């Protein structure tokens with residue numbers, strides 16, 4: 001389930017030098033953007049650069065409301081199929097439901113599922129944008145949502161609902177959204193909600209390395225076992241849920 005890269009990478013060395021139990025050295029990233037929305041790279045270039053960065057799996061989760069959803073997912077699905085056929089990567093068509101009215105989120109997530117979206121993320125209540133209040137709660141209550149991205153000052157109630165409904169909560173690698181990572185980590189620990197690390201990559205420089213992934217999670221205050229869960233156990237659970245394994 002967790003194939004090792006064929007050669008030792010600098011990231012491997014950094015991971016082992018930190019004496020962490022996280023040892024697979026492969027990267028799972030379920031939050032990235034292509035030029036379909038506001039990313040710099042075409043979907044295929046994004047996925048190819050992810051392969052070169054040691055990724056095992058990537059979800060391309062462009063910003064959508066309702067209008068573009070069907071067109072985006074048709075295009076990204078074709079490129080994901082091509083990437084998986086020729087490259088050693090799990091490529092997943094996803095979306096990030098962004099700046100929707102909170103009351104419309106669950107219906108939009110259901111619609112996304114019906115159009116073939118495999119990973120549904122919701123653009124959560126980051127402290128650096130005026131995301132509609134109630135977005136976090138709507139996301140964690142929906143059976144059609146996989147990830148609540150950058151949830152800002154997430155509450156105990158929201159995280160408890162996330163745990164109950166199997167919605168993952170994101171630790172963000174993105175400037176601005178990452179300002180509340182420590183809070184998100186502590187609320188997840190208090191409630192048992194499951195964490196994932198998302199790059200929220202918009203450029204090639206934003207893609208994760210193993211060393212950076214570990215450092216961000218350490219910076220959020222996660223202990224060794226919690227880092228292993230966020231980088232390996234929880235991604236495996238999400239991949240199984242999305243039908244990839």
Ligand SMILES: [Zn+2]
Pocket residue numbers: 096098122123124149150
């Ligand atoms: Zn977002």
Ligand SMILES: [Zn+2]
Pocket residue numbers: 031032033096149200
């Ligand atoms: Zn994003």
